[in-house]
Amino acid sequence: xxVLAGRPPGRPPGRFWRPAAFPLTxxxxxxxxxxxxxxxxxxxVAAPLLAVIWQALATSDDIWSHLAATVLPVYIRxxxxxxxxxxxxxxxxxxxxxWLVTMxxxxxxxxxxxxxxxxxxVPAYLLAFVATDQLEYAGTVQTGLRALFGWQxxxxxxxxEIRSLGGAVWVMTLALYPYVYLLARAAFLEQSVCxxxxxxxxxxxxxxxxxxVALPLARPAIVIGISLVxxxxxxxxxxxxxxxxxxxxxxxxxxxLNQSSIAGAAQLSLVLMVFVLxxxxxxxxxxxxxxxxxxxxxxxxxxSYRLTGLKAVLAFAACVLPVVIGFVIPALxxxxxxxxxxxxxxxxxxxxxxxxxxxxxxxxxxxAAVIGLVLAYAQRLSQHPAVNGVxxxxxxxxxxxxxxLAVGVILPLSQLDEAMDGATMTLLGIPxxxxxxxxxxxxxxxxxxxxxxxxxxxxxxxxxxVTPNMDGAARTLGAGPGGALKRVxxxxxxxxxxxxxxxxxxxxxxxxxxxxxxxPFDFDTLATFVYQYAxxxxxxxxSLAALTIVAAGILPVILLSMTIVASRRGGTAP
Amino acid sequence: MAGLxxxxxxxxxxxxxVVSGVSVFVAPGELVCLLGPSGCGKTTLLRVAAGxxxxxxxxxxxxxxxVAEGQQMQHTPPERRGVGLMFQDFALFPHLSVRxxxxxxxxxxxAERRRWIDEALERVGVDQYRDAYPHILSGGQxxxxxxxxxxxxxxxxxxxxEPFSGLDVTRRAEIRQQTLGLLKETEAATLMVxxxxxxxxxxxxxxxxxxxxxxxxxxSPVDVYFNPTDAFVTRLFGPVNRMETAVAGGHASTPLGRFxxxxxxxxRRVEVLFRPEAFRLLDGAVDVLPxxxxxxxxxxxxxxxxxTVVRARPLGRSSHVEFTVxxxxxxxxxxxxxxxxxxxxPGTLVSFMVxxxxxxxxxxD
Numbered sequence: 001x002x003v004l005a006g007r008p009p010g011r012p013p014g015r016f017w018r019p020a021a022f023p024l025t026x027x028x029x030x031x032x033x034x035x036x037x038x039x040x041x042x043x044x045v046a047a048p049l050l051a052v053i054w055q056a057l058a059t060s061d062d063i064w065s066h067l068a069a070t071v072l073p074v075y076i077r078x079x080x081x082x083x084x085x086x087x088x089x090x091x092x093x094x095x096x097x098x099w100l101v102t103m104x105x106x107x108x109x110x111x112x113x114x115x116x117x118x119x120x121x122v123p124a125y126l127l128a129f130v131a132t133d134q135l136e137y138a139g140t141v142q143t144g145l146r147a148l149f150g151w152q153x154x155x156x157x158x159x160x161e162i163r164s165l166g167g168a169v170w171v172m173t174l175a176l177y178p179y180v181y182l183l184a185r186a187a188f189l190e191q192s193v194c195x196x197x198x199x200x201x202x203x204x205x206x207x208x209x210x211x212x213v214a215l216p217l218a219r220p221a222i223v224i225g226i227s228l229v230x231x232x233x234x235x236x237x238x239x240x241x242x243x244x245x246x247x248x249x250x251x252x253x254x255x256x257l258n259q260s261s262i263a264g265a266a267q268l269s270l271v272l273m274v275f276v277l278x279x280x281x282x283x284x285x286x287x288x289x290x291x292x293x294x295x296x297x298x299x300x301x302x303x304s305y306r307l308t309g310l311k312a313v314l315a316f317a318a319c320v321l322p323v324v325i326g327f328v329i330p331a332l333x334x335x336x337x338x339x340x341x342x343x344x345x346x347x348x349x350x351x352x353x354x355x356x357x358x359x360x361x362x363x364x365x366x367x368a369a370v371i372g373l374v375l376a377y378a379q380r381l382s383q384h385p386a387v388n389g390v391x392x393x394x395x396x397x398x399x400x401x402x403x404x405l406a407v408g409v410i411l412p413l414s415q416l417d418e419a420m421d422g423a424t425m426t427l428l429g430i431p432x433x434x435x436x437x438x439x440x441x442x443x444x445x446x447x448x449x450x451x452x453x454x455x456x457x458x459x460x461x462x463x464x465x466v467t468p469n470m471d472g473a474a475r476t477l478g479a480g481p482g483g484a485l486k487r488v489x490x491x492x493x494x495x496x497x498x499x500x501x502x503x504x505x506x507x508x509x510x511x512x513x514x515x516x517x518x519x520p521f522d523f524d525t526l527a528t529f530v531y532q533y534a535x536x537x538x539x540x541x542x543s544l545a546a547l548t549i550v551a552a553g554i555l556p557v558i559l560l561s562m563t564i565v566a567s568r569r570g571g572t573a574p
Numbered sequence: 575m576a577g578l579x580x581x582x583x584x585x586x587x588x589x590x591x592v593v594s595g596v597s598v599f600v601a602p603g604e605l606v607c608l609l610g611p612s613g614c615g616k617t618t619l620l621r622v623a624a625g626x627x628x629x630x631x632x633x634x635x636x637x638x639x640x641v642a643e644g645q646q647m648q649h650t651p652p653e654r655r656g657v658g659l660m661f662q663d664f665a666l667f668p669h670l671s672v673r674x675x676x677x678x679x680x681x682x683x684x685a686e687r688r689r690w691i692d693e694a695l696e697r698v699g700v701d702q703y704r705d706a707y708p709h710i711l712s713g714g715q716x717x718x719x720x721x722x723x724x725x726x727x728x729x730x731x732x733x734x735x736e737p738f739s740g741l742d743v744t745r746r747a748e749i750r751q752q753t754l755g756l757l758k759e760t761e762a763a764t765l766m767v768x769x770x771x772x773x774x775x776x777x778x779x780x781x782x783x784x785x786x787x788x789x790x791x792x793x794s795p796v797d798v799y800f801n802p803t804d805a806f807v808t809r810l811f812g813p814v815n816r817m818e819t820a821v822a823g824g825h826a827s828t829p830l831g832r833f834x835x836x837x838x839x840x841x842r843r844v845e846v847l848f849r850p851e852a853f854r855l856l857d858g859a860v861d862v863l864p865x866x867x868x869x870x871x872x873x874x875x876x877x878x879x880x881x882t883v884v885r886a887r888p889l890g891r892s893s894h895v896e897f898t899v900x901x902x903x904x905x906x907x908x909x910x911x912x913x914x915x916x917x918x919x920p921g922t923l924v925s926f927m928v929x930x931x932x933x934x935x936x937x938x939d
Contacts, residue, residue, distance in 0.1 A: 472661065
């Protein structure tokens with residue numbers, strides 16, 4: 001008797017349990033728990049945005065005409081100027097360095113390939129604090145120059161004022177160019193072998209190939225990179241506030257907190273969202289314009305232009321300058337202060353703030369990873385275009401500036417608190433404490449809305465390793481959706497989940513504008529502590545905290561660098 | 575009733591209908607092949623049977639239980655249907671060893687099934703890889719592991735989606751043999767999808783020919799080969815020679831004989847299709863034909879014809895010979911497949927006769 005013959009299939013005799021069809025369906029969309037979960041998440045993400053819109057339109061205060069007459073033109077002008085400056089700056093630095101590093105050979109090029117990412121670790125506001133500290137009248141540079149040339153008074157010489165729009169443009173360019181650099185570099189690598197080889201054999205010089213061939217082909221990637229840069233520019237608060245540049249974000253906080261008009265803030269937010277919508281549209285259109293490409297590509301020997309003599313020196317200088325100014329000098333300055341003032345910096349308060357930051361960021365990171373997984377899995381299970389749309393929408397938070405998000409988070413939460421207060425008053429005759437607004441829950445909520453796209457993107461990328469047939473195999477072998485997630489998907493995407501959590505963790509550690517506004521009383525993170533002390537001209541005492549933020553920021557840079565180095569060795573880049 | 579029953583199943587993706595009104599019945603222990611070109615809806619049908627696609631119209635029954643009813647009245651999820659599905663790309667789990675892959679669908683504590691797995695691993699010859707990971711196995715080894723994985727939970731119904739298409743041609747025959755043996759022992763009702771007619775003929779008890787979402791013919795391999803219902807089915811088994819003519823006196827006349835055309839009016843245009851295998855050499859040797867294929871053969875007379883060879887190529891077990899009837903160079907040559915090595919020089923005159931059972935006449939409307 002063969003091993004395979006024998007008893008009938010091992011299932012209990014009698015009828016299967018016949019479930020009713022899915023109790024809830026919307027047309028052909030089955031509303032199972034996963035889909036409902038995705039819808040709930042999308043609802044949570046939409047709530048702040050809808051709250052802002054509703055508040056802005058429903059207000060009876062006639063603050064709008066007042067705003068329009070006084071500050072709105074300033075906000076628009078300053079914001080546009082800043083965006084233009086940073087956009088152009090990051091384009092030049094990011095694309096230029098990417099080209100040099102990809103297509104040319106010069107001394108130091110290998111190291112610079114990953115070193116150019118280092119400024120990622122330094123948030124813009126930190127760079128602003130360091131720059132101001134060093135470049136203001138009492139700072140190192142001017143003091144040194146005065147000593148050198150014997151100038152005595154400010155009137156004796158001219159030195160650019162760092163605390164200005166121009167200064168903000170410089171600082172943010174240096175802090176944000178890595179976005180463009182990364183994407184441009186990937187685009188150049190992708191196209192490089194065939195197209196540029198042809199271009200070269202047809203006699204084009206390096207410049208010619210760059211402008212005529214590489215740049216146009218890389219345009220979608222560059223557009224995406226610049227959109228991300230501009231979204232971060234709109235989002236920034238620390239830099240522009242410190243430099244007294246009156247952008248929309250500064251305006252929104254000013255109207256809200258100093259002039260106590262949340263309605264006015266909501267209306268300004270609405271205007272800002274128009275800018276953001278334009279950016280999102282540009283970015284999405286650019287994404288569609290890209291050919292689909294495999295991100296796993298082997299490193300190929302590129303046709304490179306060998307640079308010698310003056311050209312090599314210039315290329316090296318052009319690439320090393322952003323790294324030095326954007327990372328090396330800030331790190332050294334901060335380290336110097338931290339050591340010099342170690343008595344003040346290494347204090348119990350520092351440890352308390354560090355613990356706050358770590359705890360908050362870790363919690364948000366894990367939550368974001370889990371929610372990102374739910375979204376990605378719901379998308380995968382349902383395969384319905386409506387679910388795809390909902391999930392895409394839930395990722396909108398990364399484009400929403402923190403100031404708008406803060407207003408949007410506070411609105412529903414304070415309503416909730418008021419409602420509960422009303423309820424306890426009527427039921428128990430006592431006022432309720434602030435249960436949600438002004439609590440850590442509000443901060444985490446804000447973080448999640450903002451960073452969900454990050455974790456969802458990382459998880460989604462990881463899930464591509466699991467083929468649809470593997471899903472089908474797991475299901476026919478008896479594992480339900482939850483079982484398949486546990487036994488097949490999770491083991492295979494563990495790395496991506498950790499990457500997702502890490503990315504969100506680091507961004508939460510660096511986050512400033514949301515935390516400033518949403519945190520409970522007397523609760524500081526490293527970022528808010530540094531900001532407060534820098535504003536009070538006590539920057540040196542916060543240097544250790546700042547250094548910690550940079551250290552946290554290094555982690556994803558290390559990951560990225562390892563990827564770049566690994567791909568160089570001929571392995572597959574993820 | 576036992577087995578797999580697909581009743582009047584229709585399926586559409588968006589606006590395009592992929593399967594229309596298909597009914598299939600597979601008895602336990604039977605192996606039925608769905609044969610047809612790419613895009614005819616075979617894989618969709620399989621996925622509907624497995625529960626990976628929600629049934630839109632019709633009914634699916636496995637054993638005594640209705641597992642799916644159209645219009646969302648019923649949908650038993652795949653994990654509760656007791657079907658085994660083997661995918662074209664095998665879909666082995668890369669993070670599990672071979673043995674853990676196969677054991678995925680069985681209860682952890684089931685000692686008897688574990689014994690079965692160990693014995694089966696040995697039997698199919700991948701025993702030494704039991705603790706290895708799937709990526710180091712060859713295509714044939716992966717296919718066997720995938721098959722065992724689907725069989726391990728002892729499903730009532732086995733569904734196979736082009737199980738051999740990813741394998742080297744040289745290994746295919748051997749692996750087919752082994753797969754067939756394994757499947758026949760399980761007494762599961764097996765539905766297999768393929769686009770390779772030889773595979774279907776080898777494996778199936780019954781063949782269902784599908785085209786554009788419909789079942790075109792349902793019969794045994796012999797039936798489908800010797801009594802195709804239309805030109806499409808005839809062509810499935812390979813290229814055919816074609817002659818056009820008009821019905822005259824209840825027959826279609828060609829240089830190779832007159833073939834009966836029952837039910838077709840005189841004057842109707844018909845195409846006469848000759849399989850390359852139909853040609854028989856007449857060189858004085860006794861022509862040994864296999865036993866009668868059964869089925870009704872319309873009355874016909876075949877004529878020995880003298881044909882001019884244009885080209886001959888050896889193909890190993892048979893020879894590919896091209897020739898013309900009239901001898902002029904502009905004529906489209908006919909193709910014959912002669913068993914063995916037969917390579918006459920171009921220009922040779924040879925006598926051929928056709929086996930009437932491999933000639934089919936269809937109207938050309």
